[in-house]
Amino acid sequence: MGYTMTPDPNVPLTNPITAQATSFQPHSLGQSIFENASVGMVVTDLQGIIIAANRAMCRFWGYSRRELIGRSLRQITHPDDVALDEELVQALVAHQRTSYEVEKRYIHKNQGVVWHRLAVSLVNEGPESEPYLLLVGNEITAAKQAQQQTQDELKALLMAMSDVVVVVNRQGYFTQVGPTQSDFYYVRPNESPQRLLGRQILDVFTPELAQRLMACINDVLATGQPQRIEYTLTFGDRLVWFDTSVSPLSADQVVCVARDISDRKQIELALQASQAELRQSEVTYRMLFTHNPHPLWVYDLDTLAFLEVNNAAIAKYGYGREEFLAMTVTNILPSEEFLTQLDDPPVQATDRYDQFGIWKHRKKDGTLIDVEITGHSLMFKGQRAELVMAHDISDQLQAEAKLRYTTFHDGLTDLPNRYLLTEKLKVAIKQSQRQNTPRYAVLFLDLDRFKLVNDSLGHLVGDQMLVVVANTLKALVRQTDLVARLGGDEFVIVLEDDDPIRGAIRIAERLFTELEMPLSVGDRDIFLGTSIGIVLITPAYERATDLLRDADIAMYRAKAKGRGRYEIFDADMHAYALQRLQLESDLHQALVAHELVVHFQPIISLQRQTLAGFEALVRWQHPQRGLVGPLDFITVAEEIGLIIAVDQWVLETVCQQIAEWNQASLMTGRRVSVNLSVQDLWNIHLIEEIDRLLACYSVPGDCLTLEITESMLVSDMGTATQLLDQLRLRGIHISIDDFGTGYSSLSYLHQLPATRSKLMLALLAKCSTIPKLQDS
Numbered sequence: 001m002g003y004t005m006t007p008d009p010n011v012p013l014t015n016p017i018t019a020q021a022t023s024f025q026p027h028s029l030g031q032s033i034f035e036n037a038s039v040g041m042v043v044t045d046l047q048g049i050i051i052a053a054n055r056a057m058c059r060f061w062g063y064s065r066r067e068l069i070g071r072s073l074r075q076i077t078h079p080d081d082v083a084l085d086e087e088l089v090q091a092l093v094a095h096q097r098t099s100y101e102v103e104k105r106y107i108h109k110n111q112g113v114v115w116h117r118l119a120v121s122l123v124n125e126g127p128e129s130e131p132y133l134l135l136v137g138n139e140i141t142a143a144k145q146a147q148q149q150t151q152d153e154l155k156a157l158l159m160a161m162s163d164v165v166v167v168v169n170r171q172g173y174f175t176q177v178g179p180t181q182s183d184f185y186y187v188r189p190n191e192s193p194q195r196l197l198g199r200q201i202l203d204v205f206t207p208e209l210a211q212r213l214m215a216c217i218n219d220v221l222a223t224g225q226p227q228r229i230e231y232t233l234t235f236g237d238r239l240v241w242f243d244t245s246v247s248p249l250s251a252d253q254v255v256c257v258a259r260d261i262s263d264r265k266q267i268e269l270a271l272q273a274s275q276a277e278l279r280q281s282e283v284t285y286r287m288l289f290t291h292n293p294h295p296l297w298v299y300d301l302d303t304l305a306f307l308e309v310n311n312a313a314i315a316k317y318g319y320g321r322e323e324f325l326a327m328t329v330t331n332i333l334p335s336e337e338f339l340t341q342l343d344d345p346p347v348q349a350t351d352r353y354d355q356f357g358i359w360k361h362r363k364k365d366g367t368l369i370d371v372e373i374t375g376h377s378l379m380f381k382g383q384r385a386e387l388v389m390a391h392d393i394s395d396q397l398q399a400e401a402k403l404r405y406t407t408f409h410d411g412l413t414d415l416p417n418r419y420l421l422t423e424k425l426k427v428a429i430k431q432s433q434r435q436n437t438p439r440y441a442v443l444f445l446d447l448d449r450f451k452l453v454n455d456s457l458g459h460l461v462g463d464q465m466l467v468v469v470a471n472t473l474k475a476l477v478r479q480t481d482l483v484a485r486l487g488g489d490e491f492v493i494v495l496e497d498d499d500p501i502r503g504a505i506r507i508a509e510r511l512f513t514e515l516e517m518p519l520s521v522g523d524r525d526i527f528l529g530t531s532i533g534i535v536l537i538t539p540a541y542e543r544a545t546d547l548l549r550d551a552d553i554a555m556y557r558a559k560a561k562g563r564g565r566y567e568i569f570d571a572d573m574h575a576y577a578l579q580r581l582q583l584e585s586d587l588h589q590a591l592v593a594h595e596l597v598v599h600f601q602p603i604i605s606l607q608r609q610t611l612a613g614f615e616a617l618v619r620w621q622h623p624q625r626g627l628v629g630p631l632d633f634i635t636v637a638e639e640i641g642l643i644i645a646v647d648q649w650v651l652e653t654v655c656q657q658i659a660e661w662n663q664a665s666l667m668t669g670r671r672v673s674v675n676l677s678v679q680d681l682w683n684i685h686l687i688e689e690i691d692r693l694l695a696c697y698s699v700p701g702d703c704l705t706l707e708i709t710e711s712m713l714v715s716d717m718g719t720a721t722q723l724l725d726q727l728r729l730r731g732i733h734i735s736i737d738d739f740g741t742g743y744s745s746l747s748y749l750h751q752l753p754a755t756r757s758k759l760m761l762a763l764l765a766k767c768s769t770i771p772k773l774q775d776s
Helices: 016-022 029-036 055-061 086-093 141-145 151-160 207-223 262-277 282-291 311-317 321-325 335-343 394-408 418-435 450-457 459-476 500-516 544-560 571-593 634-639 643-663 686-696 710-714 717-729 747-751 771-775
Strands: 040-044 050-053 099-108 112-123 132-139 164-169 174-177 227-235 238-248 253-260 296-300 306-309 355-362 368-380 383-392 440-447 482-487 490-496 519-521 524-526 530-536 566-568 596-605 610-622 626-628 671-675 704-709 733-739 756-759
Touching: 029 055, 029 368, 029 383, 040 055, 055 099, 055 112, 055 132, 086 099, 086 112, 112 141, 112 262, 207 227, 207 238, 207 253, 238 262, 262 282, 282 311, 296 311, 306 321, 311 321, 311 383, 368 394, 394 418, 418 440, 418 482, 418 490, 418 544, 440 500, 440 544, 450 459, 450 524, 459 482, 459 490, 459 500, 459 519, 459 524, 490 500, 500 530, 500 566, 530 544, 544 566, 571 610, 571 634, 571 643, 596 643, 610 643, 634 643, 643 671, 643 686, 643 704, 671 733, 686 717, 717 733
Parallel strands: 530 566, 610 671, 671 704, 704 733, 733 756
Antiparallel strands: 040 050, 040 132, 099 112, 112 132, 164 174, 164 253, 227 238, 238 253, 296 306, 296 383, 355 368, 368 383, 440 490, 440 530, 482 490, 519 524, 596 610, 610 626
């Protein structure tokens, strides 16, 4: 606040108001509240000369009362803020407004720059007295330094706060509405604030208020500078004040944060109404005490008896005024809270001025609430007393606790999630290193038939099944053990036991027994199995990720050995996993580096003693391992999704070779056989790719034989038959490879859409027992 006068602070003042202020001593509840209020209060004349200051403001600025009285505010105001509110002061003097708020920087006597938020009011006690200015506020330096918040903290704050946050576009439509606990929305009572979405300001507010808001929004969008606007709304028979900040969000949108400031306005109006008797009127300050929206009471520091209580405390705690005044503070404190307070070291009354804390209080009906307490010492009716303000923060703490819980737990099964599991594993690793004795084991579970159930019965049944499995797992372990869900159908158990491996095996076997019985999901009985990897937490482990990795390796080894079993991790598994990972990496590189080769194995007709054709066999010319056979890499190619690319490369190499042999007239009456995988059979682009290769290399279809396995056909006979019919229309021959490994029925062979079959030798012995073949 800037002024036109800067008097010498060493010159004593003779203003009568100053004399009254400097001689003021607290001798009543109202005057004590002024002197000992937690907020700072300063009285100045219209030129900014300090007439009086309470104890809080002296402490905020670091000056004694003697140093402040008679000094101009300009002398302790930050130079950049001197002219900040000069026009507002002039407006007060001209009676164009009754009060205003401002945030300014002041120069602390010893600690540099401090921020304050002040409410400034003009007080006129009557025609016989000079008007003066009353500044009421508090230091906000810490708040200014803590404005940067993360997105998660902002969301949690929005959920706990009572402010209304909306986004409005240039046309005045509500485009977003933030979460809030406010009871006051710009909609009808008991309606969700989401009803605002899509509505226009003109549809919600009165024409006059809508015009004010739209003018403010347009000004913010034009200047890029935030603005604040105050207005009132009527909810039933209640008039509610709102202070709304409007800030630019984009070129066409602003974000509006509306705060219910009715309580503050009521206090401001009451203060303004009582300025004429600021130092003399006990009635006015008692009204502020009695009608404050927060519970207030005064108690005797020696006897702990309540001396005075306001209406908000009566309403919040459920006791009548007479009941309150017959009790002590111990009656509203749970025993453990009171003992905590008694254990605190004794302090002088003046040292308790900034007493602060979060406590539990017990209401008359026995309900416990969390309250934020501020206490200020004062003399009340000649007794050492404490003025206490209690703010109920139960809802806020519950919201924070719920947010913490959802952060660490799976939303479907309510089990701990990966984050909480990782923290548990870190603790187990540290204990194992400290004790140098393994006491923990990790079980990594993967459901064997979950994908089949999920795909066939739907995700809803799949989710229900996961919940049943989660409950089954929790029932198998102790409360000291941890069951977590990593995601999908993967679960982890962290077990603590004197013999952790034996305990893990015991749980694994019990789980296998449980899963032998069908799981009831809705009206269905579903049979599931599981594969389990077990790893012992030894002092050698340092990271939770390494534990989960090794448990996962052991689980996949269990699956590879037939599922429905457990495997205990050892060093060989890790070495195999590293080799497998290297193989996968090398196989990707093999396609790029052209390391695959095709060997053509002759097919001899024993009856004619002539060359009937060739079978194309893919090999891998590995730069370090040499020639690698298909058994060592084809299965890996299928698992990592490279088999289609490998088979297409083989087909193109074969077609290119056939074209060269055709030019040399070497392919007459001969064909080349190429193996297809099951993934090729379901590739919707297979026919298109074969047509392209035949046309590109001018290869007739009858030069090719495509070999497929019996199991590939019978898994979906209808689809397979349609595809093979299209291949046969192109002259391509179809051969069934290793017939007899699956259904082992020669009579079944007549149903398959093939022109040739390779029979297993073991099946030929049965030919004499098949009548149909004997007759043919």
